[in-house]
Amino acid sequence: MGSTANSPGFPIVGLSGPLLLAFSTDWALFAVLTVQLYLYYQAFPNDMVFTKVLVYTVYCINLTQVIFVTIDAFNTFGYGFGDLSMLTTTALGWLWLVTPIFGGIVACIVQSFYAFRLYRLSGSRIAPSIITFAALGMCGIGIFEGVSGREALRHRLRTPPVVVTTIFLVGNALIDITIAGCMTYYLIKSDMGFRRTHTLVTKLIRLSIETGLITALVAILLLALSVGIPGKLYFVVPGSSISTVYANTLLAVLNSRFQILNGRRDVPTSDIILSMPSNLRSTVGGPVVSITREEFPDGSNQAMELKQMNGSAIAV
Incomplete structure (x- = not known):
């Protein structure tokens, strides 16, 4: 039988605390995403089929993710209540899938959508093509990291090389910053000076910068906690929510088209x-x-x- 929670001197808060915050954050962000999806469904029935398929695909991926997160939460604090071994094994059961694979796929979809919008806005194929290929590359690296992490958990081997995690997270952060910068540049160029157009362009510029910085900061925070503080579970808080953050930024951009x-x-x-x-x-x-x-x-x-x-x- 595993060690009990009453073992003296064991830093149980360092294990259970981050996991509890990670599960709660993921559920909260998914709730926000669900509300945003409802608003999108009500307000934009005439959007392109491509956009609708993209939105519902991203939502289904996050729905699957929250199911796996709930399974881990119940195994940790339900079946494994009071068993410290559950905090280091079962609690991380689906983390290899949630963070690098789901996060990489959703990030790739969202970044590719931004690249498509950038192409429609600028008419140039250079920057959108670079962004799309970079996003596909980061998605591949994320899948490799997830598979390696699964084998590490199954065979109790060492975790994937730090360089793989670094490339994945830094790459996604750079892509997000590049998208925000390019969108800002081309939106400024498209400003015709009319009052209504200027107001709309200013709102889109602010939204592009904010969404790009949010996703980039989450990736950088995840890198800092996973690489800078090895052996701790603090990284699971931004790690389990990175996919839902990307999905929420996508819906925030689409829903920004209506005004109250x-x-x-x-x-x-x-x-x-x-x-x-x-x-x-x-x-x-x-x-x-x-x-x-x-x-x-x-x-x-x-x-x-x-x-x-x-x-x-x-x-x-």
């Missing part, structure tokens, strides 16, 4: 009410919400407006 007017922005309510047909106006006070779907500069979507007043919604 007359919320906390300084838009006069009377202007929106007066622009509505008379049969939609109401003498009852209350907020009027208008959600509009805009086009990206590459023209990849159509416009749609959803107006809601006093609990009723009409699609225009």
Whole structure:
């Protein structure tokens, strides 16, 4: 029988704490992803089939991931409650699949999608091709690392070489930063100076930088914890969530196309009410919400407006 949790002097918090945070973080991010998917489904029914397939594929991968994470969590804190050996064996049962393989595949899909958008925006094939091939290369390295990690857990061999992990994580971080930089450059070039276009371009630039930095920081944090603090489980927190972070950034970019007017922005309510047909106006006070779907500069979507007043919604 394995050692019990009552063994004196054993640093159990260093094992159970990171695992608990990792499981909780992954469930929370998946919940956010589910809400984002629902918003996308409601707001953009006319998106290209390619975009829809990509979105639902990424979601299904993360759904599979959260199932494996839940299995590890139940084996660790359910069946293995009080058994310290479970914290170092069963708890990492599917980590080899979740972090490098699922993370590498989702990162490749998301980065390739950004490369496609970059091609539509710039018209140049050089940068998008480099990004796509680099993403495919990092995906291959991630699969190799995952298979090596599985063999290490099965035969209790040494873990994959540090250089493989370093290349995988640094490569993905550099790709994300490159995408953010290229998108920012071409968006600035596409700014025509009109007020509405300038507002949209500014929002997209900010969104590109933010999403690129988030995914890059997660990869760098994972590298720092796995290589800089060997023998500890702190790396499982960003490691188990890297796939879901990429998926959330993708949905955040797609869902950024709709706006909520007359919320906390300084838009006069009377202007929106007066622009509505008379049969939609109401003498009852209350907020009027208008959600509009805009086009990206590459023209990849159509416009749609959803107006809601006093609990009723009409699609225009």
